[in-house]
Amino acid sequence: MAASRLPPAALTLKQFMRRQQVLLLYRKILRAIRQVPSDSDRKYLQDWARGEFKRNKSATEEDTIRMMITQGNMQLKELERTLALANS
Numbered sequence: 001m002a003a004s005r006l007p008p009a010a011l012t013l014k015q016f017m018r019r020q021q022v023l024l025l026y027r028k029i030l031r032a033i034r035q036v037p038s039d040s041d042r043k044y045l046q047d048w049a050r051g052e053f054k055r056n057k058s059a060t061e062e063d064t065i066r067m068m069i070t071q072g073n074m075q076l077k078e079l080e081r082t083l084a085l086a087n088s
Contacts, residue, residue, distance in 0.1 A: 018065055025072045026053055032079050037086070045079075 011019065029049050036042040059065050 014062075018062070018069075021069055022053075022065070025069060025076065029072065029076050029079070032076060032083065035083050035087075 026049070030046065033042055033045045033049065036045060056068055059068065
């Protein structure tokens with residue numbers, strides 16, 4: 001019998017898609033944080049974002065992950081609005 005080529009911990013398509021959503025959100029947040037003018041505020045926000053993603057890294061329940069992505073997107077929009085107001 002032929003052995004499977006996939007590693008035992010291969011992601012399902014759904015898990016792979018969620019992972020891509022999380023990584024995209026993480027990159028968008030870090031890009032938005034780069035626009036913060038104050039060095040100390042930028043460092044604080046970077047540490048906060050990294051800490052939140054690391055803290056929730058082990059989440060596996062689909063509903064929980066979807067909720068966290070939604071909350072992250074809302075926080076990103078709020079940060080973008082705040083930066084737009086500060087730059088105008």
